[in-house]
Amino acid sequence: MILASSAAGMAGVMPRLLRAESCVASAMPRTLINVMLQGGADFRYLFMPAPSHPDSLYLDGIWNARSSLYSADYGDYQQMFDSEYLLASDPLSGLPFGIHNSAAWLHSQFEAGQVAVIANAYCSRNRRHDQSILNADAGEPDLAQLNFDRAGWGGRLIEAIPGSGNVVELGSSVSVFSKGSQPGDRMARVVHAENMRGMALAGQDEESAAGSRRNVLARALNAWYEGRGPELANEKPPGWAYQTFVSHRSAIQQFGLAIDERLAQCQPLPDELLNLELNNGSFAQQCRNLFDACQLPDVLDLRVMSMSYGGWDTHDNLAVEITENISDIFGAAGGLATTFPLLDGIPFAAQPVSDQLVMYFASDFGRQLAANGTFGTDHGRGTYSIMLGKPVQGGIYGELFPAAEALASDDGRIPLQTQGADISGRTSTEKILAEACEWVEPGTSTAVFPNAGTADIETPGMLDSLLS
DSSP states (O other), rough: OOOOSSSHHHTSSSSHHHHHHHHHHOOOOOOOEEEETTTTHHHHHEEOOOOTTHHHHHHHHHHHHGGGGGGSSSSSSHHHHHHHHHEEETTTTTEEEEEEEHHHHHHHHHTTTTTEEEEEESSSSSOOOOHHHHHHHOOOOOOOOOOSOOOOOOHHHHSSSSSEEEEOOOOSOGGGGGGSSSOOOTTTEEOOOSGGGGOOOOOOOOTTTTTHHHHHHHHHHHHHHHHHHHHHHHOOOOOOOHHHHHHHHHHHHHHHHHHHHHHHHSOOEEEEHHHHOOOHHHHHHHHHHHHHHHOOOHTTTEEEEEEEEEEOOOOOOOOHHHHHHHHHHTTSSSHHHHHHHHHTSSSSSSSSSSGGGGEEEEEEEOOBBBOOOSOOOOSSEEEEEEEEEETOOOEEOSSOOOOOGSOTTTTTOOOOGGGTTTOOOOOEEEEEEEEEHHSTTTTHHHEEEEEESSSSSSSTTTTTTSSS
């Protein structure tokens, strides 16, 4: 969409460096970014044990269970690992393990101590996409009612923070995660920023002739609303049927122009983001929106942001599908690897922008331990939660590769040899996300997650130092 304001029209001719210097240096508040990976991400493919793993029984078991997932016909586990994985070491335990080479940027961030992997987490008790996505967005693992008219944990967090504040949705649709607790007005604290450079209402298109049909209509409509809007507000009785529409149109116009004017003062989208091409075009646009949102946190009044990436339901051909997804998000040339270095170039009033961001990666559920016979994995329950950012105390929290998966359970079956067996959920995401809420704004976690105190955790106290 072509931006309409005069400030936006000047953006194309103002030198980039001059605009960067004139951009208001805003204080970026502590901000949480929730990234929802719809479809059930198989993070057991993302993380695998190193060939030197101390439990050889487990190593043999997971290789037998999952060797068919890999596109190449590897002779043994060592050959597969050397070809597919980057070696990492847990700073908390010293355990060596592998991060898939399609996630080279994630590997670099883990090695820098800025990625936490919480093993054996669960956000839902079932294996249905619709219910589990709802449970993840609502932050209620035990929720059994499929009712999307409810508050999400992002919306509850915004309401728990004193004063104003918004959830900024960077994707194409607003999820339950962002919605507030007021029935009938759950979007009151949501800004839908599907295209940060197309927020204002349509106006004069500088690239079209002044007499074009589009520009004539735009001028006429805008002039009518600007002239008649205030009059209508005074003339019409309370409860006039179109009052909400007229008021909403005015609010959108003012808000959109404020965004346009600030962006016109700041740097344009860097070429790296303009030219960013990913397998998922929506995620590339969300990365552009993320950069722009971080240029004007005060205008958006942001404290929470929401992103999403679909296509993780890998029942077949897992290796091809999941590596494309992983590389889009976590790869060396992926969306986050492109965006995060550019954030450091945004003027700041207090702390650098990237110092104030924490990303949390959620998915509806994990996948089953063993391959399903069609080169994929079926729905499971337990998964890994990933938290990323400079405030994160990096490392592995929980048993990354539970030894019990290679041993006979009470019913005599060995999980790694049993179709239908999945990662055993030991830590509720309520525990994890309560820590995230406390980092964003101390004192908010009990309002957002009232049951976190009694929720499951693999080892009591293990998340106490997750964030600083």
